[in-house]
Amino acid sequence: MTTLRTLGLAVLSAAEPADKLAAVRQMASAWDEGALEIGAPLPAVPDRPARPHSPVLMPPKHMPKRTYAGKAGRIALIHALAHIEFNAIDLACDIVCRQWDADMPREFYGDWVEVAREEADHFDLLLDLLRSLDTQYGDLPAHDGLWQAAEKTAHDLLARLAIVPMTLEARGLDTTPSGIEKLRRNNDPITADALEIIYRDEIKHVAAGVRWFSYLTKAKALEPEDHYHEMLARYFPGGLKEPFNHDARALAGMPVSWYCF
Ligand SMILES: [Fe+2]
Numbered sequence: 001m002t003t004l005r006t007l008g009l010a011v012l013s014a015a016e017p018a019d020k021l022a023a024v025r026q027m028a029s030a031w032d033e034g035a036l037e038i039g040a041p042l043p044a045v046p047d048r049p050a051r052p053h054s055p056v057l058m059p060p061k062h063m064p065k066r067t068y069a070g071k072a073g074r075i076a077l078i079h080a081l082a083h084i085e086f087n088a089i090d091l092a093c094d095i096v097c098r099q100w101d102a103d104m105p106r107e108f109y110g111d112w113v114e115v116a117r118e119e120a121d122h123f124d125l126l127l128d129l130l131r132s133l134d135t136q137y138g139d140l141p142a143h144d145g146l147w148q149a150a151e152k153t154a155h156d157l158l159a160r161l162a163i164v165p166m167t168l169e170a171r172g173l174d175t176t177p178s179g180i181e182k183l184r185r186n187n188d189p190i191t192a193d194a195l196e197i198i199y200r201d202e203i204k205h206v207a208a209g210v211r212w213f214s215y216l217t218k219a220k221a222l223e224p225e226d227h228y229h230e231m232l233a234r235y236f237p238g239g240l241k242e243p244f245n246h247d248a249r250a251l252a253g254m255p256v257s258w259y260c261f
């Protein structure tokens, strides 16, 4: 039987970019029809989603530093962002597919279907930019940091929400506005405009993290701020980095005391 979870698994199992995009859109349009069941827990959710042969994955510290100037710098930046969005598609689908230690309402699943759909749109937008620069996803190496965060938190939904949307995606909110400014200064309005679209959507993704983290801590009679700090200490020992984008974090519903402490 086709369920949200079997359609999510089809996304995780698709290796090639075009196939993964098609699978997300199939899942999202089936969900939009309104009658799709979440479905029984799957016998297994892959620890690692299917990946194309390229890009070659390297440790994060071996990746070149981002630059915002020149054609090569522009390609490297867009390629790095495309890789993040490709992973983000799978991260949203992994939340949908996995059997967590909590009963979550239908709206929870709807939020992550919407996140997956937007990550697919972001990836597609960046693929178009790469094509306009005569290159494609896979032509450069990429790093595996995002999926490592997923593997560390695969056993605990509160840990996953704390680390992936509320920490890693929130970090994107902190860094993106200055990146957009640098691109505009370097006369690259096309990439800057793409990043503006992504930035606006990412506020919603952080908000979904905060909303469901708050819901689930309440359901488990945990204090959300203390529990977020505990999750950071356990899974993100390097700590959060300033400067913070207070406006965007406030729009996402994250109280200042959660990240300034
Ligand atoms: Fe995204």
Ligand SMILES: [Fe+2]
Pocket: 088, 115, 119, 169, 201, 202, 205
């Ligand atoms: Fe996102």
